[in-house]
Each structure stands twice: as structure tokens, then as C-alpha cells.
Amino acid sequence: MSTSSAAAAAAWTSVSSVNPRRSSPAPRFPALPRGSLPGGLVWSSPSRSRLPPVAAVASAAAGEAASRKKLIIFDAEEDLAASLAKHAAALSAKFAAERGAFTVVLSGGSLVKALRKLAEPPYLEAVDWSKWHVFWVDERVVPKDHADSNYKLASDEFLSKVPIPASQVYAINDALSAEGAAEDYEARLKQLVKNGAIEMSPVTEFPKFDLMLLGMGPDGHVASLFPGHPVVNENHKWVTFVKDSPKPPPERITFTFPVINSSAYIVLVVIGAGKAGAVHKALSEGQSTSDLLPVEMVSLWDGELTWFTDKPAVSILSSI
Numbered sequence: 519m520s521t522s523s524a525a526a527a528a529a530w531t532s533v534s535s536v537n538p539r540r541s542s543p544a545p546r547f548p549a550l551p552r553g554s555l556p557g558g559l560v561w562s563s564p565s566r567s568r569l570p571p572v573a574a575v576a577s578a579a580a581g582e583a584a585s586r587k588k589l590i591i592f593d594a595e596e597d598l599a600a601s602l603a604k605h606a607a608a609l610s611a612k613f614a615a616e617r618g619a620f621t622v623v624l625s626g627g628s629l630v631k632a633l634r635k636l637a638e639p640p641y642l643e644a645v646d647w648s649k650w651h652v653f654w655v656d657e658r659v660v661p662k663d664h665a666d667s668n669y670k671l672a673s674d675e676f677l678s679k680v681p682i683p684a685s686q687v688y689a690i691n692d693a694l695s696a697e698g699a700a701e702d703y704e705a706r707l708k709q710l711v712k713n714g715a716i717e718m719s720p721v722t723e724f725p726k727f728d729l730m731l732l733g734m735g736p737d738g739h740v741a742s743l744f745p746g747h748p749v750v751n752e753n754h755k756w757v758t759f760v761k762d763s764p765k766p767p768p769e770r771i772t773f774t775f776p777v778i779n780s781s782a783y784i785v786l787v788v789i790g791a792g793k794a795g796a797v798h799k800a801l802s803e804g805q806s807t808s809d810l811l812p813v814e815m816v817s818l819w820d821g822e823l824t825w826f827t828d829k830p831a832v833s834i835l836s837s838i
């Protein structure tokens with residue numbers, strides 16, 4: 519290790535997993551300098567985290583005063599799923615108490631399986647599921663019972679196991695074209711803003727969802743916002759569509775960045791070595807603003823963004 523990286527490493531406090539079942543050594547990131555993470559992320563101890571059990575935590579105030587970022591690296595997917603359930607349940611209780619509703623936005627992909635512990639004790643009984651309103655940050659334009667449907671995935675893996683009222687699960691209208699489904703979904707969101715189920719951000723004047731659960735593709739896409747696609751720059755619509763997604767199936771609807779970035783809380787679940795390149799780019803300093811990956815455009819105005827990762831996903835960071 520060079521002198522400068524040794525000095526930088528001293529600024530990072532690695533912490534052991536607080537999961538009593540495990541006694542694995544604390545992860546070490548000896549050459550990950552403090553300044554290499556955007557927003558000056560620094561490691562913090564688990565006692566400062568509201569999200570135990572964790573393997574390691576980094577947190578920081580991001581650019582805007584009220585925006586916060588955290589990076590959590592889990593020893594195992596099992597720990598990640600346990601912490602995700604705890605985090606979602608805590609936010610559910612907070613928002614149910616504060617405003618009598620909890621708006622949760624799902625994506626597709628591996629994230630959905632990571633929600634499984636919410637459908638188990640103690641959360642199954644403890645969570646007030648009647649307050650949940652469930653949306654999709656993106657959906658494939660296929661019938662709801664199609665194998666590619668994000669609704670079907672969430673329904674099979676999670677929603678069918680918890681008592682959320684069916685009227686509060688907002689699937690897309692699968693009888694419409696991609697364009698029609700996006701317009702229809704946006705119109706339904708506007709109605710739900712009017713009746714108070716969804717909040718509006720007073721800062722951005724876009725809807726402010728309580729918790730958005732995102733995945734990231736190996737190319738750095740989030741939702742159905744793919745690198746280089748013009749819809750990443752959409753700044754007027756709430757919901758838009760693509761007909762040429764590089765990840766099949768090609769036709770999708772997706773929330774736009776102004777909506778994503780108005781959220782109160784985002785959890786970005788990024789696991790596996792296949793994501794390491796995009797994680798490295800996203801969490802490295804000195805990015806030009808012209809070639810940002812979509813994941814790098816996730817930047818909350820007034821909220822908390824937490825990366826839930828594992829060691830393979832940060833493997834390039836740890837071997838710099």
C-alpha cells in the first residue's frame with residue numbers, strides 16, 4: 519500500500535458484521551480512499567447505522583443539505599435480505615404514523631427475491647400492510663400473467679404472501695400500447711396525488727414516493743433508463759416508455775429521473791460480480807458529467823439513498 523493510500527485507509531473504519539450468527543472478519547478496503555466516493559462518503563460504525571446487521575457502512579451528506587448517501591456491503595445475501603426487511607418495516611411504521619400511507623415502488627430483477635423476509639415473522643404480523651400502496655418504477659409491456667411481467671414476479675414472490683389490499687397495488691394497464699400504458703400510469707399517479715395517497719415534493723413539484731426499491735443492471739441502468747437512451751433526459755413527464763430496451767423485452771414503461779430523484783428513500787440493491795464494473799464507475803471520483811451511467815444520475819433532492827451491496831459487487835473497489 520502506498521503512503522497516501524495507507525493514510526486514506528486510516529480514514530475508513532471497517533466494522534464486523536453485527537449479525538450474531540456470523541463471526542466473519544470485517545471486510546477491508548485498504549486502498550479505497552475517502553475521496554474516491556462521490557459526496558465524500560466515509561465509513562461509519564454500525565451504531566450510527568439504522569440498518570443492522572451490516573458488514574460495513576459508509577455514509578455521507580451528499581451535495582444538497584438534506585440528501586444523504588450510504589453504502590452497505592453485506593457478507594451474504596441472507597444478511598442483505600434481513601436488513602432490507604428491517605429497513606422497509608421501519609419506514610413503513612414511520613410513514614404510516616406520519617401520514618397514514620406508505621408508498622413503495624418496486625423494480626424487477628433480483629431485488630424482488632431480496633424482499634422475501636418481509637413476508638416472514640416478525641414482519642408479516644408487525645407491518646401494517648393496509649397502509650401500503652405499491653407501484654412499479656418500470657414495467658415490461660406484456661400481459662400481467664406473462665413470465666416477463668414485473669407485476670407477476672412481485673406477485674408470485676412477495677405480494678401474494680402479504681395482506682396488502684388489492685386496490686392498493688397499481689399494476690400497469692396491460693391492454694394498452696407502451697405509450698398508452700405510460701400515459702395511463704401517469705394519469706393514475708396524478709389522481710393518487712390528488713386524493714393524498716402519494717405526496718408531492720414541494721421542491722421539485724414531482725411526486726415524492728416514500729420508498730423506492732431499485733436494482734441496477736451490469737450496464738449501469740436503473741428502472742428502464744438505459745445508458746445513452748434519450749429518455750434518461752426526460753425532465754417533464756412522470757412516466758415514459760421505451761420500445762427499444764437493450765434488455766429484453768424491448769417495450770417498457772418507466773418512471774423518469776425527476777420522479778426517482780424526488781423520493782424520500784431509495785434502496786439500490788446491487789449484488790454480484792457482474793455489477794462490479796458499473797459500481798466502480800459509479801463510486802469513483804472524477805466522473806465527467808457527459809458520460810454518466812443512469813445509476814450515477816440517481817441523486818435525491820431531499821432524501822436518503824442507500825446502496826445495499828455485497829463483496830463481489832464492490833470487488834473492483836476493494837482491489838484498487
Ligand SMILES: O=C(O)[C@H](O)[C@@H](O)[C@H](O)[C@H](O)COP(=O)(O)O
Pocket residue numbers: 625626627628629656657658668732733734735736739740741742765
Ligand atoms: O424490469 C427490469 O428489467 C428492472 O426493473 C431492471 O431495472 C432491473 O432492476 C435491473 O436490470 C437489475 O436487475 P437484476 O438485479 O436482476 O440484475
